[in-house]
Amino acid sequence: xxxxxxxxxxxxxxxxxxxxxxxxxxxxxxxxxxxxxxxxxxxxxxxxxxxxxxxxxxxxxxxxxxxxxxxxxxxxxxxxxxxxxxxxxxxxxxxxxxxxxxxxxxxxxxxxxxxxxxxxxxxxxxxxxxxxxxxxxxxxxxxxxxxxxxxxxxxxxxxxxxxxxxxxxxxxxxxxxxxxxxxxxxxxxxxxxxxxxxxxxxxxxxxxxxxxxxxxxxxxxxxxxxxxxxxxxxxxxxxxxxxxxxxxxxxxxxxxxxxxxxxxxxxxxxxxxxx
Numbered sequence: 001x002x003x004x005x006x007x008x009x010x011x012x013x014x015x016x017x018x019x020x021x022x023x024x025x026x027x028x029x030x031x032x033x034x035x036x037x038x039x040x041x042x043x044x045x046x047x048x049x050x051x052x053x054x055x056x057x058x059x060x061x062x063x064x065x066x067x068x069x070x071x072x073x074x075x076x077x078x079x080x081x082x083x084x085x086x087x088x089x090x091x092x093x094x095x096x097x098x099x100x101x102x103x104x105x106x107x108x109x110x111x112x113x114x115x116x117x118x119x120x121x122x123x124x125x126x127x128x129x130x131x132x133x134x135x136x137x138x139x140x141x142x143x144x145x146x147x148x149x150x151x152x153x154x155x156x157x158x159x160x161x162x163x164x165x166x167x168x169x170x171x172x173x174x175x176x177x178x179x180x181x182x183x184x185x186x187x188x189x190x191x192x193x194x195x196x197x198x199x200x201x202x203x204x205x206x207x208x209x210x211x212x213x214x215x216x217x218x219x220x221x222x223x224x225x226x227x228x229x230x231x232x233x234x235x236x237x238x239x240x241x242x243x244x245x246x247x248x249x250x251x252x253x254x255x256x257x258x259x260x261x262x263x264x265x266x267x268x269x270x271x272x273x274x275x
Contacts, residue, residue, distance in 0.1 A: 033094050049076070058227070082098040085098055127241060137221070137251030150274060166192075169221070243267060
């Protein structure tokens with residue numbers, strides 16, 4: 001009888017273990033999803049996911065894992081060039097689709113065939129620190145008699161005291177005649193820090209068709225580390241940029257608004273190459 005009980009208990013534990021593993025796999029599958037283009041079914045990398053006023057991103061394969069409990073909370077899924085999708089967490093399936101917008105690009109007439117450069121490639125010894133949870137903006141004005149598309153952006157990093165698995169969010173906001181910026185006229189993208197350093201702080205933007213208008217462009221810089229999951233990462237990140245030779249107004253993002261510094265100061269040196 002004792003032997004039978006021992007055998008029964010052993011079999012019960014094995015069954016419970018197998019059940020636990022099965023349930024864990026089911027829960028994991030329910031908490032992981034991939035964001036895709038609704039037409040091409042292409043996996044969309046670095047899609048912004050807003051949960052309770054916090055921003056996260058899918059990874060380079062369009063995948064996102066919910067690592068913390070978010071029952072009955074709304075997720076807002078956003079990516080430049082797509083209509084946003086808002087979905088409650090309890091109804092998430094293993095695939096979320098975003099519908100592409102029909103973008104009408106105004107005809108851009110270039111008055112000169114050669115590309116032109118906006119910004120100064122001569123930087124000072126002074127630097128600006130970009131830290132977690134801060135978004136800084138630099139306004140590059142159009143002092144040329146030409147408009148076009150941004151082909152490259154270049155900045156100059158002095159020190160990188162962070163894991164190279166971190167990412168940099170770049171936003172490009174069109175500027176109107178009164179130096180106002182609209183979220184509707186903003187293109188946002190994410191680049192791995194490792195890729196930026198590999199190409200010596202110069203990023204190819206030719207595929208994004210980012211316009212550089214007659215009033216210029218506000219460029220936003222923000223460090224992000226919440227990629228692929230909503231699990232919190234408490235490690236600190238800092239990027240140290242060289243400043244431009246000339247002083248100007250810096251901007252800081254507060255909620256959805258850009259706040260202009262009260263006086264001119266050192267600003268991060270950024271150079272745009274326009275076609």
